[in-house]
Amino acid sequence: MTPTATERRNRTVVLLTGGTSGIGRAAARQLAARNVTVLITGRRRAKGEAALSEIQDAHPSGEGAFYRTDFAEQSDVRRLARDVQADFDRLDVLLNNAGTGQGERTLTNDGLELTFVVNFVAPFLLTNLLVPRLRESTPARVLSTVTVAQHDKAYDMREGDLSNLDAVATGESFELEQAYVNSKLALLLFTYELADRLAGTGVTAASVNPGLIGTTDITRNAPLGGTKVSHWIAALLARIAPLGPIETEATAGEMLVHHAMDQELPDGEAVYFDRWEQADPEPRATNQTLRDRLWTFTADLTGLTETGAMGKA
Ligand SMILES: NC(=O)c1ccc[n+]([C@@H]2O[C@H](COP(=O)([O-])OP(=O)(O)OC[C@H]3O[C@@H](n4cnc5c(N)ncnc54)[C@H](OP(=O)(O)O)[C@@H]3O)[C@@H](O)[C@H]2O)c1
Numbered sequence: 001m002t003p004t005a006t007e008r009r010n011r012t013v014v015l016l017t018g019g020t021s022g023i024g025r026a027a028a029r030q031l032a033a034r035n036v037t038v039l040i041t042g043r044r045r046a047k048g049e050a051a052l053s054e055i056q057d058a059h060p061s062g063e064g065a066f067y068r069t070d071f072a073e074q075s076d077v078r079r080l081a082r083d084v085q086a087d088f089d090r091l092d093v094l095l096n097n098a099g100t101g102q103g104e105r106t107l108t109n110d111g112l113e114l115t116f117v118v119n120f121v122a123p124f125l126l127t128n129l130l131v132p133r134l135r136e137s138t139p140a141r142v143l144s145t146v147t148v149a150q151h152d153k154a155y156d157m158r159e160g161d162l163s164n165l166d167a168v169a170t171g172e173s174f175e176l177e178q179a180y181v182n183s184k185l186a187l188l189l190f191t192y193e194l195a196d197r198l199a200g201t202g203v204t205a206a207s208v209n210p211g212l213i214g215t216t217d218i219t220r221n222a223p224l225g226g227t228k229v230s231h232w233i234a235a236l237l238a239r240i241a242p243l244g245p246i247e248t249e250a251t252a253g254e255m256l257v258h259h260a261m262d263q264e265l266p267d268g269e270a271v272y273f274d275r276w277e278q279a280d281p282e283p284r285a286t287n288q289t290l291r292d293r294l295w296t297f298t299a300d301l302t303g304l305t306e307t308g309a310m311g312k313a
Pocket of ligand 1: 017018019020021022023024041042043044047069070071072097098099100118145146147148209210211212213214216217218219
């Protein structure tokens with residue numbers, strides 16, 4: 001059934017980046033089943049159209065849109081922000097979920113390391129550009145998909161290190177896992193700073209570690225070895241008997257939808273969810289000096305310093 005104009009106006013609108021595969025694709029279907037208008041992004045039109053048709057199947061009047069966007073290109077991110085604001089006069093949730101892991105150092109046209117750009121610089125830019133529309137749609141929120149933010153033996157991941165931002169941004173001494181955790185630590189720090197800067201506006205911010213999901217494409221560019229093997233093992237275990245932090249795409253998608261829609265979030269203070277539960281990340285993830293440095297550094301990288309990255313209140 002085609003929704004009426006009033007029904008359309010009253011519908012919640014969620015922009016879910018990386019809705020074409022893995023956790024994002026599962027979350028998109030579940031959002032549609034809740035009668036939410038789901039806007040998804042990805043790099044390939046055919047994959048996007050396939051995910052869109054799942055959205056339409058998930059609800060009789062399921063509505064969605066696909067925006068072809070490559071997060072390696074800042075111009076694509078800017079176009080996405082412009083198009084979404086032109087097409088929809090409200091935005092209730094921005095779900096920064098698109099992510100990548102690169103097997104080798106790959107540079108974008110701007111000379112920056114691709115993992116850092118896709119996982120952190122692009123969501124930083126997109127969020128800043130969409131804040132005006134989020135502020136018009138309150139209560140609104142920004143939820144970002146990160147990785148484990150406490151030391152946890154079950155993941156056996158190394159620690160993020162943002163002590164030299166120039167080296168991280170250009171991928172000096174590149175190593176897959178280090179680049180990945182650095183980019184996710186940056187996204188986590190950004191979430192804390194964002195919540196702080198948006199205090200009192202009705203827009204809140206949170207991040208979620210979805211656990212270990214072995215069936216997604218996130219390791220597609222990883223060499224055969226530790227990361228890939230641990231993903232395969234997680235996929236196998238998820239089928240036999242889910243253990244520890246292991247989730248399926250469907251349960252991780254549910255988790256994203258739950259944190260995006262179901263409970264209230266505190267004003268001015270970011271929340272970190274370790275899978276379903278609120279948790280305290282390691283102290284470095286909230287460090288104020290690092291937050292300030294990272295914000296200034298990234299506003300500069302994205303040219304937002306001149307054109308209005310949110311200043312401190
Ligand atoms: N799987 C896990 O165990 C795990 C654990 C912790 C956190 N996460 C995070 O969860 C999120 C979803 O990952 P997933 O496991 O579901 O992986 P996935 O199946 O590889 O999905 C990644 C999504 O990101 C999009 N993407 C990748 N590179 C992009 C680029 N350059 N520009 C625009 N979009 C891009 C992909 O779209 P296209 O390929 O269609 O362009 C896809 O929709 C990621 O942020 C990941 O880091 C995953």
